[in-house]
Amino acid sequence: MTPAGGPAGGDRDVVVTGMGAITPAGRGVAATWDGVLAGRATAAPDARLAAAGAPVAISCRAPAFDADAELGRGTTRRLDRFTQLALIATREAVAQAGLVGPDDPDAIVATDPDRVGIVMGSGIGGAETWESEYARLAAEGPSRVSPLFVPRMLSNTAAGVMAIRGRARGPNLTVNTACAAGASAIHMGRDLIAAGAADVVLAGGVEAGITTIAISAFAQMGALSTNPDAGGASRPFDVDRDGFVMGEGAGVVVLESRAHALARGAAPLFVVAGCGASADAHHATAPPEDGAGAALAMRRAISDAGLDPADIGHHNAHGTSTPLNDVAEARALHTVFGAAVDGLAVTSTKGVTGHLLGAAGAVEAILAGLALREGRVPPTANLTTRDPDIHLDVVAGAPREVALRAVLSASMGFGGQNAALVLTAA
Amino acid sequence: MSDDLLETFRTILAGEFSVPADEITSDATFEALGLDSLDVVELTLVLEDKVGVKLGDEDLEGVRTVGDAIAKVQERRA
Numbered sequence: 001m002t003p004a005g006g007p008a009g010g011d012r013d014v015v016v017t018g019m020g021a022i023t024p025a026g027r028g029v030a031a032t033w034d035g036v037l038a039g040r041a042t043a044a045p046d047a048r049l050a051a052a053g054a055p056v057a058i059s060c061r062a063p064a065f066d067a068d069a070e071l072g073r074g075t076t077r078r079l080d081r082f083t084q085l086a087l088i089a090t091r092e093a094v095a096q097a098g099l100v101g102p103d104d105p106d107a108i109v110a111t112d113p114d115r116v117g118i119v120m121g122s123g124i125g126g127a128e129t130w131e132s133e134y135a136r137l138a139a140e141g142p143s144r145v146s147p148l149f150v151p152r153m154l155s156n157t158a159a160g161v162m163a164i165r166g167r168a169r170g171p172n173l174t175v176n177t178a179c180a181a182g183a184s185a186i187h188m189g190r191d192l193i194a195a196g197a198a199d200v201v202l203a204g205g206v207e208a209g210i211t212t213i214a215i216s217a218f219a220q221m222g223a224l225s226t227n228p229d230a231g232g233a234s235r236p237f238d239v240d241r242d243g244f245v246m247g248e249g250a251g252v253v254v255l256e257s258r259a260h261a262l263a264r265g266a267a268p269l270f271v272v273a274g275c276g277a278s279a280d281a282h283h284a285t286a287p288p289e290d291g292a293g294a295a296l297a298m299r300r301a302i303s304d305a306g307l308d309p310a311d312i313g314h315h316n317a318h319g320t321s322t323p324l325n326d327v328a329e330a331r332a333l334h335t336v337f338g339a340a341v342d343g344l345a346v347t348s349t350k351g352v353t354g355h356l357l358g359a360a361g362a363v364e365a366i367l368a369g370l371a372l373r374e375g376r377v378p379p380t381a382n383l384t385t386r387d388p389d390i391h392l393d394v395v396a397g398a399p400r401e402v403a404l405r406a407v408l409s410a411s412m413g414f415g416g417q418n419a420a421l422v423l424t425a426a
Numbered sequence: 427m428s429d430d431l432l433e434t435f436r437t438i439l440a441g442e443f444s445v446p447a448d449e450i451t452s453d454a455t456f457e458a459l460g461l462d463s464l465d466v467v468e469l470t471l472v473l474e475d476k477v478g479v480k481l482g483d484e485d486l487e488g489v490r491t492v493g494d495a496i497a498k499v500q501e502r503r504a
Contacts, residue, residue: 073444074460077468143480147467 009196011257015268015426018097018254019366020089020204024060024247024353028092032363033370036352037399039381043225043233043245043354052212055219058230059210060247060354078148079161080126081248082208085359086158087165089250090202094166097254098266099200106165108200110264111256117170117198118159119189120252121181121205123358123413124214125155131211158206158250170198176358177277178413179318181205182251183361183421187275189255199260204252205362215246221285223322234355235382236319236348237326237394244320247354251362258426268426270369273406274305280416286324287412291332294318294418298336298410301420307406310340312422314377314402316368316409319348320355325412330390332410345402347371347395351381361411361419368409369423375403431477431496438472439492452493459492469495479503 021028024042025035035042042060050057067075067084075084091105101109108116129152137145151157156174163172171192177184182205189203218224225243227233234245261268278300280293287294302309318329326348333341349367356363371377376399383396410420432452439445445459456466466486473495474480479502481495489495 068444073446074465075444077443078465144471144474146471147464151464 010194011259012194013258014190014193014255014272015258015261016253016270016272016369017256017261017266017268018093018095018099019269019369020092020096021249021251021363021366022062022085022088023249023356023363024062027063029366033367036349036367036378037376039352039379041231041234041352041381043230045230046210049210049212049215054212054215056215056224056226058225058233058245060245061210062249078152080129080152080157080208082122082126082206083158083161085208085248085250086120086162086206086252089204089206089252090162093202093252093254099254108166108168111200113167114169115199116166116168117172117189117192117201118162118168119173119175119185119192119201119203120159120162121175121177121185121358121361122155122158123176123178123181123207124209126153126157127209127211127214129153131213162202168202177417177419178415179355179357180361180411180413180417180419181358182363183365183409183411183419184277186253186255186272186362186365186421187277187419190272190275193255193257199256201255202252203255204250205359206250207357207359208248209357210246210248218246225321232382234321234351236317236321236351236380237386237390237392238383239385239387241321241323241326243322244350245354247356249353249356249359249363251359251366253362253366270372270426271424272421273424274301274303274307274422276300276304276420278418280418282416285414287328289328289331290335291328293416294329294410294412295332295335297418297420298332298408301408301422302336305406305422305424307422309337310343311406312408313343313345313404314368314371314407315344315346316364316371316407317346317348318410318412319350319380321350326387327389329412330392333392342393344393345377345395345400346392347377347380349378351383361409364409364411365421365423368407372404372407372423372425376401428496428500431499432492434476435492435496438469438476442472443469450492452491452496454492455490456492473499
């Protein structure tokens with residue numbers, strides 16, 4: 001496929017050549033995929049939240065790492081956890097794409113760094129920094145606020161530091177569509193390449209928001225699971241689901257045109273064939289009951305890919321495990337797919353990972369891409385009795401082998417912002 | 427030059443700024459130790475906790491090395 005009517009130098013045939021992730025299911029894409037395939041739920045009692053008196057003390061934490069040892073001395077002090085997570089995922093992605101040399105795991109050398117763009121999604125930014133510095137301000141006064149507060153907290157710092165380390169001087173953006181941000185970032189990254197504004201884009205999402213204030217607020221909204229059995233708390237599409245479990249992590253992909261990838265000898269993993277975005281224009285946090293906004297984003301992505309719904313064999317659902325989301329998403333799928341919904345193997349990997357908020361869309365695009373490549377749809381962890389109001393073929397228990405030509409991943413953010421991606425085989 | 431203060435700086439810089447302890451001498455510049463201007467302001471907050479002296483913007487003018495900062499702390503204590 002060559003650009004049709006795009007600006008000179010643009011190319012809409014955009015492929016993924018590298019993937020990186022750090023999620024509650026594991027350090028790295030392979031470990032995350034293994035955990036998701038095995039349906040190993042990661043939600044667990046959270047001692048830090050419990051000690052702080054948080055109303056819900058369950059979370060899905062990413063594996064521990066030593067930021068100073070891995071990312072350079074002083075990192076812990078200078079960079080909020082969300083930026084650290086983004087850097088870890090980025091290193092894995094650029095290494096797989098063959099963009100870095102043996103001497104420096106960050107510096108991009110295999111393509112013109114002036115034409116490497118970065119688009120990251122984050123819902124909150126430096127949440128831990130906000131919380132700790134506000135506590136310092138309240139307890140000790142303004143003269144005690146850290147000068148590092150601003151660079152640690154700004155939600156665009158992850159993309160900024162990725163650029164500094166990679167020496168990537170292309171367009172550098174951070175998008176916030178809340179829980180759709182990771183998918184929106186991949187959409188925007190694809191568009192930068194299609195517009196000819198960059199040769200390569202590192203795109204993804206990151207979140208490290210497991211803080212007492214965020215947990216307290218989500219609990220006040222009634223959005224979090226209060227299941228006494230932590231391991232079973234995140235149970236998308238299940239009749240007993242009662243809310244989401246907050247997770248943290250990052251997912252980053254390397255995007256470039258197929259022509260650019262092949263010219264430098266990189267192997268396309270799959271194609272970002274279609275992207276769709278929409279707004280509910282309905283309510284600040286609740287989706288419309290019929291999921292109309294989500295349906296619009298899905299339709300746009302499928303149409304953008306030049307496909308029909310019947311071509312899509314698998315949907316990696318937003319599936320947060322909240323009562324409202326999962327029903328609205330099911331209705332959206334019925335609206336978009338009609339009778340073809342029966343041929344759609346649906347899963348929500350949030351049963352394993354919890355809800356990674358701004359990272360979710362990027363991590364789930366990676367997982368959908370792996371399902372496409374391997375012809376295996378992972379099960380939805382903890383799904384024992386499907387909600388009778390949800391008429392979908394949700395994979396449960398064990399992975400399902402199924403030949404896939406195209407897959408869908410959709411994300412819906414608070415604010416009513418929706419993003420959908422269609423991926424096809426390379 | 428106070429050996430006690432140098433030891434305090436070593437503890438802070440090694441413990442909270444991840445600077446290798448053997449690089450921390452009174453002649454070492456903060457720049458060489460990997461601290462930028464924001465880090466140095468951050469360091470003054472930690473110093474206030476540990477030694478009870480707050481170095482302000484004026485104190486920091488001309489402070490380049492660990493020894494310079496120690497001298498300023500001693501000046502403020504005098």
